Amino acid sequence: MAQENLSVWTSIPFWRRSAAWVTGFATILLIWLTFDTMGQISMGTDADLQQRVTKRVPAATVINYHIEYKMSEKRGHEVPVIGKKEPFFGKEWSPKEAAALLHLGKLTSQAKNCMNCHTLLGNGAYFAPDLTKAWLDPAWQKGGALQPMTGKSTVEEAMSEFLMHPSQYPTHARMMPDLKITADEAKGLVAFLKHMSSIDTNGFPRNFSKTVDQFKTGGTNAH
Amino acid sequence: MLTSIKTNHLTSSGQKLGMMYFRVAMVLFGAQLLMGLIAAIQFLYPGFLFELFDFSVARMVHINALVVWMLYAMIGSVYYMLSEETEHAGVAMGLGKLAFWVLTLAVTVVVLVYIFIQIGPGKESTIWLINEGREYLEAPRWADIGIVVVVLTFYWNVFATYMAGKKTGIMTVMVANLMALAGLYLAGMFFTDNISMDQYWWWWVIHLWVEATWEVFVGTLAAYALIKIIGARREVVEMWLWIEVLMLFGSGILGLGHHYFWIGTPEYWWEIGALFSALEPVPLIAMFVHVLYDWGKEQGGSGARETVKNNPAMAWLVTNAFGNFLGAGIWGFFHTLPQVNIYTHGTQFTAAHGHLAFFGAYATILVGMMYVGLQGAYGVKEMKSTFNSKMAIFLITFGVVGMTVALTIAGYEQVLVERAELGGGWNAFFTAQDLPWYIQAQLWRTIMGVVTLVGFVYLVIDLLTIGKKAQQAEA
Numbered sequence: 001m002a003q004e005n006l007s008v009w010t011s012i013p014f015w016r017r018s019a020a021w022v023t024g025f026a027t028i029l030l031i032w033l034t035f036d037t038m039g040q041i042s043m044g045t046d047a048d049l050q051q052r053v054t055k056r057v058p059a060a061t062v063i064n065y066h067i068e069y070k071m072s073e074k075r076g077h078e079v080p081v082i083g084k085k086e087p088f089f090g091k092e093w094s095p096k097e098a099a100a101l102l103h104l105g106k107l108t109s110q111a112k113n114c115m116n117c118h119t120l121l122g123n124g125a126y127f128a129p130d131l132t133k134a135w136l137d138p139a140w141q142k143g144g145a146l147q148p149m150t151g152k153s154t155v156e157e158a159m160s161e162f163l164m165h166p167s168q169y170p171t172h173a174r175m176m177p178d179l180k181i182t183a184d185e186a187k188g189l190v191a192f193l194k195h196m197s198s199i200d201t202n203g204f205p206r207n208f209s210k211t212v213d214q215f216k217t218g219g220t221n222a223h
Numbered sequence: 224m225l226t227s228i229k230t231n232h233l234t235s236s237g238q239k240l241g242m243m244y245f246r247v248a249m250v251l252f253g254a255q256l257l258m259g260l261i262a263a264i265q266f267l268y269p270g271f272l273f274e275l276f277d278f279s280v281a282r283m284v285h286i287n288a289l290v291v292w293m294l295y296a297m298i299g300s301v302y303y304m305l306s307e308e309t310e311h312a313g314v315a316m317g318l319g320k321l322a323f324w325v326l327t328l329a330v331t332v333v334v335l336v337y338i339f340i341q342i343g344p345g346k347e348s349t350i351w352l353i354n355e356g357r358e359y360l361e362a363p364r365w366a367d368i369g370i371v372v373v374v375l376t377f378y379w380n381v382f383a384t385y386m387a388g389k390k391t392g393i394m395t396v397m398v399a400n401l402m403a404l405a406g407l408y409l410a411g412m413f414f415t416d417n418i419s420m421d422q423y424w425w426w427w428v429i430h431l432w433v434e435a436t437w438e439v440f441v442g443t444l445a446a447y448a449l450i451k452i453i454g455a456r457r458e459v460v461e462m463w464l465w466i467e468v469l470m471l472f473g474s475g476i477l478g479l480g481h482h483y484f485w486i487g488t489p490e491y492w493w494e495i496g497a498l499f500s501a502l503e504p505v506p507l508i509a510m511f512v513h514v515l516y517d518w519g520k521e522q523g524g525s526g527a528r529e530t531v532k533n534n535p536a537m538a539w540l541v542t543n544a545f546g547n548f549l550g551a552g553i554w555g556f557f558h559t560l561p562q563v564n565i566y567t568h569g570t571q572f573t574a575a576h577g578h579l580a581f582f583g584a585y586a587t588i589l590v591g592m593m594y595v596g597l598q599g600a601y602g603v604k605e606m607k608s609t610f611n612s613k614m615a616i617f618l619i620t621f622g623v624v625g626m627t628v629a630l631t632i633a634g635y636e637q638v639l640v641e642r643a644e645l646g647g648g649w650n651a652f653f654t655a656q657d658l659p660w661y662i663q664a665q666l667w668r669t670i671m672g673v674v675t676l677v678g679f680v681y682l683v684i685d686l687l688t689i690g691k692k693a694q695q696a697e698a
C-alpha cells in the first residue's frame with residue numbers, strides 16, 4: 001500500500017510528517033503559555049502588598065495581613081481578599097524574616113510528607129482534609145471547634161499547638177500522627193498555610209464561604 | 224525462585240537484561256499491592272499501625288513502587304525488543320547490566336529508608352537523603368541524580384544500538400519518545416517555596432508522562448506485540464503508530480491544562496485544558512479499534528491456521544485496549560471539564576480514575592510483555608493460557624474494576640455532600656467521610672483489593688511455571 005501510494009491517507013511519510021508538525025506546534029504553544037504563566041504566578045513583593053497590587057501568589061509578608069475569602073461578582077466565584085494588618089505570632093515580620101519562615105514551612109511540609117495524607121491546592125492524598133484554605137477554615141477561628149480544644153486564643157497559636165501534638169487533640173477517630181514537629185517548624189508550617197490561603201485559586205474550593213456563613217449564623221456542619 | 228525463569232534460550236544479552244528488569248518489576252508490584260492494602264485498611268480502622276506505619280508512609284510506598292515497577296517493566300520491554308527490531312546484538316550491554324545493579328541497589332536503599340526512617344526534620348538534608356515529600360516524586364535528591372545517570376546509560380544502549388542497526392518506524396518512535404520521557408524527569412528535580420510554581424512543574428512530569436510519553440510508549444509496545452503475537456503487517460501497524468503519535472501528542476501536551484484550573488495559574492487554562500484534554504480520549508478509541516480490528520482480521524482471514532502465538536500476552540493486550548479506553552478515556556473525561564472538576568478535584572473520584580487508568584493503560588500491557596519475554600526465554604513456538612493465567616487475568620481485572628466502582632461511589636458521595644452541599648472545609652470533609660455510603664464503599668474497595676492480591680499470586684505462579692509447561696507440551 002505504501003509503495004503504490006494510491007492515497008495520501010495510507011502514506012506513512014504523510015503521517016510521520018503530520019505527527020512531527022502537530023507535536024512541534026503543541027510544544028511551542030505550551031512553552032509560550034508557560035512563559036506567560038511563570039510571570040503571573042511568581043511571588044509578588046512586599047511593595048505590591050503595601051500598594052495593594054493584587055498578585056495571584058503574594059509575597060511571604062502576606063502573613064502580616066488579615067486574609068478573607070469573598071465572593072467576587074465580577075469573577076463569579078470567591079477570591080482571597082487581603083485586608084488590614086494583623087500580628088502573626090504577636091509581631092510584624094520583616095520581608096526577610098517572613099521569607100525565611102515561609103521557606104522553613106514549605107521545606108517542613110515536604111520533609112513530613114503532608115501531601116501523602118492531605119491535599120494542597122487539591123493535589124495529594126484523600127485521607128485528610130484539603131489544606132488549600134485551612135487557614136480560613138471556620139473550625140480554626142474563634143468559637144470554632146478546633147481553637148478552644150488547644151487552649152489558645154489565636155488561629156496561629158492554635159494551629160501550631162495542634163501540629164506539634166496532633167494526637168493529643170483528636171477531632172475524629174482518624175487522627176493526625178505525631179510527626180515530631182518542633183515549635184519553629186510548626187510556626188513555619190502555619191506561615192506556609194496562611195500564605196497558601198492567599199493564593200488566587202480561581203474559586204477552588206467552591207462555596208467555601210458557605211461553611212463560613214453557616215458558621216457565622218451559628219450553624220455548624222459537624223455531626 | 225526467581226532464577227527458575229530460564230533465560231538460556233535467549234541469545235541476545237539485551238533480552239537477558241530485559242528479563243532481569245521484569246523480575247524486579249514483579250517484586251515491586253507485589254510490594255505495591257501490600258502497601259495499598261495497608262492504606263485501605265487504615266481508612267476503615269484508623270488505629271491500624273497508627274504512629275508506627277502511618278497512612279502517609281504506606282501510600283508513599285504504594286505509589287512509588289507503582290511508578291518504579293512500571294519503569295522497570297518499560298525498560299525491560301525496550302531491552303527485550305531492541306535486538307529484534309534493530310537486528311543488532313546491542314551496543315555496550317555490559318554497561319547496561321552494571322546500570323541495572325546500581326539502580327536496583329539504589330531502589331532498595333530508598334525503599335528501606337522510606338519504611339524505617341520515613342520522615343526527617345524540616346531541613347534541606349531531608350530532601351536530599353530521606354524523601355522529597357512530593358507525591359509520586361518522593362525519591363530523595365541523591366536517588367534522583369542516580370536515576371538520571373542510570374537512565375542515560377540505558378538510553379545510550381538504545382540509541383547507539385538503533386544507530387548501528389536497522390531503523391524501523393517502531394524504533395524511531397521509541398528512540399524519540401524515550402528522550403522526551405527521560406528529559407521530563409528533570410522538571411521535577413528542584414525546590415521552591417512557591418507552592419503554585421512547585422505544582423506547575425510537578426504536573427509537567429506527572430501529566431506529560433502518563434498522558435503523553437507513556438501513552439506513546441504503549442502505542443509502540445502494542446505495535447511491536449501485534450506483529451510478534453498475531454503476525455500483523457508491519458506497514459499497517461507503523462502507519463497506525465504515526466497516527467497515534469499525532470493524536471496523543473496533539474491532545475495530551477496541551478491537555479496538561481486540566482491540572483492548571485485551581486493551583487494559582489491564570490483562567491485561560493480553563494479553556495485550553497478543557498478543549499485539549501476533552502480530545503484525549505480520541506486516540507485511545509483509535510488504539511482500541513486498531514488492536515481489536517487487527518485481531519479480528521488475523522483471526523478470521525486465514526481459516527484454520529492458528530494465528531495467536533501467545534495467548535496470555537494477547538489476552539493482556541486486549542485488556543489493555545479496553546482498560547486504556549475506560550480508565551483514561553472515559554474515567555478521565557468524566558472529570559476533565561472545569562465545571563465538573565471544581566467539585567471532583569481531590570476526591571476519591573480522582574483515586575478511582577487513577578487506579579483504572581494506571582492499571583488499564585500500563586499494568587496490563589507490561590504484564591503482556593512479560594509473557595512475550597517468557598516465550599522467548601523458553602524458546603516455545605506457541606504459548607497457551609494455563610488455568611493460572613486465566614485466574615490471574617480474571618481476578619486482577621475484576622478486583623481493579625471493583626475497586627474503581629467502589630471509589631467512584633465514594634467520590635460521588637463526597638462531591639455531593641462535602642463539596643456541593645457543605646462547601647468544603649474541615650467539618651465538611653469529616654461529615655462526608657462518616658456517611659454510610661462512603662464507609663461501605665471503602666469496605667468494598669478493600670475486599671476488591673484482596674481479590675486483586677489473590678489474582679497477583681496466581682500471576683506470579685503462572686509466570687514462574689508457564690514456560691516449562693509450554694516446553695513440555697511442545698517436546
Ligand code: HEM
Nearest residue numbers: 125126127256259260262263573574577581582586672675
Ligand atoms: C491491592 C490493591 C490495591 C489497594 C488496596 C490500593 C489502595 C490504595 C489506597 C488506599 C490509596 C490512597 C488513596 C487516597 O489517598 O485516598 C491508593 C492510591 C493509588 N493507587 Fe492503589 N491500591 C491497590 C492497587 C493499585 C493498583 C493495581 C494500581 C495501579 C496499577 C494502583 C494505583 C494507585 C494510584 C495511581 C494511587 C494514587 C491515586 C491518586 O492520587 O489519585 N493501586 N491505592
Ligand code: HEM
Nearest residue numbers: 124433481503551555556558559568569573577580581584
Ligand atoms: C493512562 C493515562 C492516564 C493515567 C495513568 C492517569 C492517571 C491519573 C492520576 C494518578 C491522577 C491523580 C493525580 C494525583 O494524585 O493528584 C490523575 C488526575 C487527573 N486525570 Fe488522569 N490519567 C490518565 C489519563 C487521563 C485522561 C485521558 C484524562 C482526560 C480525558 C485525564 C484526566 C484527569 C484529570 C482531570 C485529573 C485531575 C483530577 C483532580 O482534579 O483531582 N486523565 N490522572
Ligand SMILES: [Fe+2]
Nearest residue numbers: 430434479482
Ligand atoms: Fe492529566
